[in-house]
Amino acid sequence: MKQLQNSDWFEQGLLKRLPEELRESFSQEQLSALKIAFGARKWGQHPVDIRGTLKVWSWRYYFVILIGRNKRELSRAEQKTAAFVQALFLLIFLTLSTLLGLLVLYLIKSAMGIDIFPHFSLGIWGWFKSNILQ
Template sequence: MDTPEKRPMVIERFYQALDEDTAASLSADQKAALEEAVLSITLTTRQRIDIRRTVSFFGRRYFYVFLAGRDRRNATRHKSTLGRMALSVLVFGWLLFCAVSVFITLYLIKSALGIDVFKHFHVGLWTWLIEHQR
């Protein structure tokens, strides 16, 4: 186990947040396992480029983070069911809009050319369009 001076800041904060009696009751193996677990789930980075800065702007402090490097995550991200359903509805709506637009365009072209597919049956879209053109 590292000395407190050599431990990462996140480990120091973890021990500050932990109850003193609980921290004192942990064995060296338990502390090492806890420190390894904390380091594996926190924002400690192993990226080649890690820039974290703060900027003062109009009396407030803002921070920015720039990370770049190889993606070492081994698990795929969990996508929400609601998000996938919303995307499915959006894609279906877009495809339906495109299909209806194509059919209306083809119908207007057919009507403009004077082609009757069914005798004595017209939707009236071409007639309505001609009447309201003025």
């Protein structure tokens, strides 16, 4: 049987899939030519690599979910999109953080009995007392 330890990842994968009687019939030159012909690319290991098929009535669909660090060079359009999405997430994060901070400060103010606007309430402290503190 061919030595799988000395071959590269493409040869190992190819030889594992072949019947044992055919593994010995390939020379190193033939294996190299097959690698070039198939345009072999090593996608690498991914932390999440989920592959499967779904059968819906008479059709079969496949799905692949790969999650890992992006090592590709991004095009200018992809860079602009990534920058926009990052800015959008940052804006959403800062907005939600600010609103949460204001809510906590309002609850602290109300718990201390501080009444900034007499005879006016947002109703948050009453709801918090009746539903959370009970």
